Amino acid sequence: MARVRAPVGESVLSRAVRIFEAFTPDEPALTVSEISRRTGLHLATASRLVAELVAHGFLARDADRRVRIGVRLWELGTRASPTLSLRDAAMPFMEGVHDVVGHHVQIGVLEGEEVLFLERLTALGAVVNYTRIAGRLPLHVSSSGLVLLAHGATDLQERVLAGPLRKYTPHTITTAVALRSTLAAIRKQGYAYCPGHFHEDALGIAAPVRDGGGEVVAALSVIIPNDAAAAAVPPVVRTAARGLSRALAAGGARGLPG
Amino acid sequence: MARVRAPVGESVLSRAVRIFEAFTPDEPALTVSEISRRTGLHLATASRLVAELVAHGFLARDADRRVRIGVRLWELGTRASPTLSLRDAAMPFMEGVHDVVGHHVQIGVLEGEEVLFLERLTALGAVVNYTRIAGRLPLHVSSSGLVLLAHGATDLQERVLAGPLRKYTPHTITTAVALRSTLAAIRKQGYAYCPGHFHEDALGIAAPVRDGGGEVVAALSVIIPNDAAAAAVPPVVRTAARGLSRALAAGGARGLPG
Structure with a gap:
């Protein structure tokens, strides 16, 4: 996937959406660097946002520090x-x-x-x-x-x-x-x-x-x-x-x- | 549900999480006022955030203006x-x-x-x-x-x-x-x-x-x-x-x- 440049002043939600979109059935686990590359977010920004999304259970970290879609995102998206x-x-x-x-x-x-x-x-x-x-x-x-x-x-x-x-x-x-x-x-x-x-x-x-x-x-x-x-x-x-x-x-x- | 007061300076993501949590299988469609009451967010804040979440497909608006969980949230939470x-x-x-x-x-x-x-x-x-x-x-x-x-x-x-x-x-x-x-x-x-x-x-x-x-x-x-x-x-x-x-x-x- 081509490196994209994130728009300046983009909202947190837009950035979160782009992070979620980076995961696919074929690549369900990504490192923070890979997320940064795919979303065009600076590594520091991606890293901070990933940490916040992990805290909310929207993303989850593997034992090997790779990141996945969190069960909580599935739960909130599914139950209602x-x-x-x-x-x-x-x-x-x-x-x-x-x-x-x-x-x-x-x-x-x-x-x-x-x-x-x-x-x-x-x-x-x-x-x-x-x-x-x-x-x-x-x-x-x-x-x-x-x-x-x-x-x-x-x-x-x-x-x-x-x-x-x-x-x-x-x-x-x-x-x-x-x-x-x-x-x-x-x-x-x-x-x-x-x-x-x-x-x-x-x-x-x-x-x-x-x-x-x-x-x-x-x-x-x-x-x-x-x-x-x-x-x-x-x-x-x-x-x-x-x-x-x-x-x-x-x-x-x-x-x-x- | 008791009216709760939203913490000052709470992040957009925390607020979005509380909005998602307001929907349940028994009450899958809510008005913005109901969302405001359940999350403790001011009506104006809830209204603005709902609009942004609708724009991203995370929430969807019915013909009668009630709000539901969006198909996009289910999709992103499910596919990977x-x-x-x-x-x-x-x-x-x-x-x-x-x-x-x-x-x-x-x-x-x-x-x-x-x-x-x-x-x-x-x-x-x-x-x-x-x-x-x-x-x-x-x-x-x-x-x-x-x-x-x-x-x-x-x-x-x-x-x-x-x-x-x-x-x-x-x-x-x-x-x-x-x-x-x-x-x-x-x-x-x-x-x-x-x-x-x-x-x-x-x-x-x-x-x-x-x-x-x-x-x-x-x-x-x-x-x-x-x-x-x-x-x-x-x-x-x-x-x-x-x-x-x-x-x-x-x-x-x-x-x-x-």
């Missing part, structure tokens, strides 16, 4: 999170799909111009899958993202259609014309079917989850092997997504705020 | 969290127990002088259970807490033994003598068995989860009806906890830092 009620409502439906289809079952929501995955169930020996819990993917490349985009605001669709649409495999949708007709097809048929769009060996199928007001608030999806057996799976995903939608409507559960 | 790797490793074992035993299956870790629950699987129509994901319980009252305490540091044990030990039912352990002998029994027999300790109708069974170094890093537990059928369940819980411990040792997964 609107993601938790959606995820809790989704779990029985996801487990049902997982029992029958295996591989990966996941639920994602629209965050900015990406899909953010709230939960993922994975079987041992499942097909390759790049989604992670609390991980993001571009909208045009994942079945969940396409469902969320198909039901998203017009200005969001226009921004994504304007590109660029990064190519991951020869099957990735990379033109506005193809994307536009795919979004229309998803709205018409009620699900997205993406053989090899993100990885040649994998196939994603996603269906919309609606709240009591009929608003699409999430996408429920499976990632399975890219073979002929996949053709039987869309009704399973659609059924679970419809069931979850009814449960949300009945329980008065709501979409994510903002 | 050490809780996630433990939870991911635990899931297949928890799902196996859940398939066989039903009701509630959960995994918790020691945080301060409480057990913090990282994950819970719940069946529809399951017995009453007060644990929640990212929720806490006192150590002496829950089977998970007793397991973590039994394998915890001596000074932690002495602090908890010194009491007070709050009584939830006539079966709650409320004396140091009873607690000390229970902890010894848990270490000897390899699990905690708690009929009606927290709620008359429920029974908790927990077993220790160890990392590659043999350190107890979590407790895997079930909450089931408080009846005679429970006697058959400890081997199931112990087997899953041992399996998870072996998976952690093999995968090089580690306990929570700090």
